[in-house]
Amino acid sequence: MPRAQSIALTAAYQQNPNHKRVSMQMSDKSEAADVAMLRFAYDERLSSQVFQRFGKPATGVLPGHNALLNMRRKHLLGDAIRITPELLPDVWRAFAQCLRSLGLSAQSGGLYVQQCSEYNANVMSDGENFDIVVNSGLLNDFSLAEFRFVVGHELGHVLYDHHEISLQGLFQQHSMMDERDALLLFGWSRAAEISADRVGLLCAGSVEDAVSAIFKLSSGLNGIDKSLIRASMQQQFEDLKNHIHQWQKNPESRDDRHDIRTHPMGPIRFRALEVASAHIASIFNSPMSNKPAPLIALDQRIAALLDAIDEGVAEHRGFETAAGKDMLTKIVLYVALAGGYLSQDMLAMVRQVCASLPGEYSPESVIVEANNKALDRHFREGIVAELKACFENEILTTDEAARGLSLASMLCGGEAIYLIAVHEIARALEIDTDRFTLSQTARRLSRAEIVRVLGISS
Ligand SMILES: [Zn+2]
Numbered sequence: 040m041p042r043a044q045s046i047a048l049t050a051a052y053q054q055n056p057n058h059k060r061v062s063m064q065m066s067d068k069s070e071a072a073d074v075a076m077l078r079f080a081y082d083e084r085l086s087s088q089v090f091q092r093f094g095k096p097a098t099g100v101l102p103g104h105n106a107l108l109n110m111r112r113k114h115l116l117g118d119a120i121r122i123t124p125e126l127l128p129d130v131w132r133a134f135a136q137c138l139r140s141l142g143l144s145a146q147s148g149g150l151y152v153q154q155c156s157e158y159n160a161n162v163m164s165d166g167e168n169f170d171i172v173v174n175s176g177l178l179n180d181f182s183l184a185e186f187r188f189v190v191g192h193e194l195g196h197v198l199y200d201h202h203e204i205s206l207q208g209l210f211q212q213h214s215m216m217d218e219r220d221a222l223l224l225f226g227w228s229r230a231a232e233i234s235a236d237r238v239g240l241l242c243a244g245s246v247e248d249a250v251s252a253i254f255k256l257s258s259g260l261n262g263i264d265k266s267l268i269r270a271s272m273q274q275q276f277e278d279l280k281n282h283i284h285q286w287q288k289n290p291e292s293r294d295d296r297h298d299i300r301t302h303p304m305g306p307i308r309f310r311a312l313e314v315a316s317a318h319i320a321s322i323f324n325s326p327m328s329n330k331p332a333p334l335i336a337l338d339q340r341i342a343a344l345l346d347a348i349d350e351g352v353a354e355h356r357g358f359e360t361a362a363g364k365d366m367l368t369k370i371v372l373y374v375a376l377a378g379g380y381l382s383q384d385m386l387a388m389v390r391q392v393c394a395s396l397p398g399e400y401s402p403e404s405v406i407v408e409a410n411n412k413a414l415d416r417h418f419r420e421g422i423v424a425e426l427k428a429c430f431e432n433e434i435l436t437t438d439e440a441a442r443g444l445s446l447a448s449m450l451c452g453g454e455a456i457y458l459i460a461v462h463e464i465a466r467a468l469e470i471d472t473d474r475f476t477l478s479q480t481a482r483r484l485s486r487a488e489i490v491r492v493l494g495i496s497s
Pocket of ligand 1: 196235
C-alpha cells in the first residue's frame with residue numbers, strides 16, 4: 040500500500056425475523072483499521088502470480104501511468120463535466136465523505152460525469168492521483184448511498200494498486216497469449232472486483248445499499264423495493280450455483296469451463312459481498328493488526344465459488360507437489376482407517392492412489408506409521424489437524440480436496456463408518472457437502488478412473 044489508509048466503522052446488528060441485517064456507519068474519527076486487511080486474499084495471490092509472470096508493473100505496451108492519466112485528464116476536461124461542490128453539492132459531499140473515510144485527499148482525485156444512460160463508472164490512477172468518471176444515467180438514478188458504493192468501489196481499485204496490471208496492455212503485447220496466462224489474468228481481474236466491492240461496501244455504509252447498487256448495475260432497473268432485491272439476488276445465486284454444479288457433472292461441460300470475463304457474475308458479487316459484510320462489520324468493531332481468521336476462511340469459500348465458475352485458474356497443481364500428494368494420501372488413509380485397522384485391500388488401494396499421481400512419490404513411511412498406529416485415536420485426530428493446517432496453507436484448492444473426498448468415498452464407501460469419516464474431514468476443512476460426491480458402495484478403481492476423479496491430466 041502506498042500510503043496509510045484508515046477507516047473507522049461502527050457496526051450495529053439488527054436481528055429481524057427474515058434475515059440478519061448489518062448496518063455500518065462510517066466515521067472518520069475514533070480508532071482506525073487498515074483497508075489493506077479487507078483485500079480479497081485471492082486478488083493478492085493471483086496478482087503476485089501475474090507479476091512473477093509478466094514483471095511489475097504488468098501493463099504490457101501501455102505508456103506509463105502518469106502519461107496515461109494526463110492524456111485522459113485532457114480528454115475529460117474537454118468532453119466530460121467536472122463535478123464541483125457548487126454544481127452538485129450533495130454528490131460532492133458524498134464523494135468527499137468517501138475520500139475522507141479512506142484517508143485520501145480531495146486534491147489527489149477528480150470526479151467527472153459524462154452523458155451516457157448506461158449505469159457505469161470507471162477510474163484511472165497512477166498510484167498517487169486518480170480520476171473517476173461516472174455516467175449520467177447512474178448519477179440520475181442512484182441514491183447517494185448507492186453512489187457511495189460505486190465511488191468506494193472505484194477507490195478500492197486505486198487503494199489496491201490495481202492499475203499495476205493492465206489486461207488491455209498485456210493482450211496487446213502478447214498477441215499469442217498462452218491459454219493458462221490468459222485464464223490467470225481474467226481470474227485476477229474478477230478477484231480484483233471482489234476486493235473493490237468491499238471498499239464500496241464500507242463507503243455505502245450498509246449491505247442493503249451495496250446490494251441494491253449491484254442490482255441496478257446488473258439489471259438497469261430503478262425503483263425496485265430493497266427487500267425484493269435481496270430475495271431475488273439470493274434466489275438467483277442459488278439457481279446459478281445449482282446450474283453450475285449440474286453442468287460440471289456433465290462431460291460436455293469440459294469445453295465450457297473456461298469463462299472469459301473480466302467481472303464476476305452479478306449473483307456471485309452479491310453473495311461474496313453479503314457473506315463478507317458480517318465479518319467486515321465485526322473486524323471494524325474490534326480493530327486488530329492482522330487479517331483475522333474468519334476473513335481468511337471466508338476468502339477461501341469465496342475463492343471456491345469463483346473456482347467453480349472457472350476451474351482453469353484454480354491451479355490444479357496441488358497433486359503435483361509432495362505436500363499435496365501427502366495430503367491426499369492422508370485423506371484416503373483417514374477414511375480407510377475408520378474401521379480401526381488397515382486391511383490388505385485398503386493398503387493396496389492407498390498404494391494405487393499414490394501410484395496414480397504425477398511424478399515420483401513414495402507414501403511408504405506414511406503407510407507404515409498408519410499401520411502401526413491404526414487403533415490410536417490420537418493418531419487419526421492428528422491427521423485431521425495436519426490436513427487442516429495444510430488446507431489453510433492452500434496446499435490443495437477446495438476443488439482438489441473435494442475431489443480427494445469423492446475418491447476416498449468411492450474407494451471405501453459402502454459402510455456408514457467410512458462415510459462418516461469423509462464428513463468429518465469435510466467439516467474440518469469447511470468444504471460444502473454439495474462439492475463432493477458420496478458413494479454408497481466401495482469399489483476398486485482403475486488408474487484411469489482415479490486420475491479422472493482427481494481431475495489430473497495424465
Ligand atoms: Zn471495478
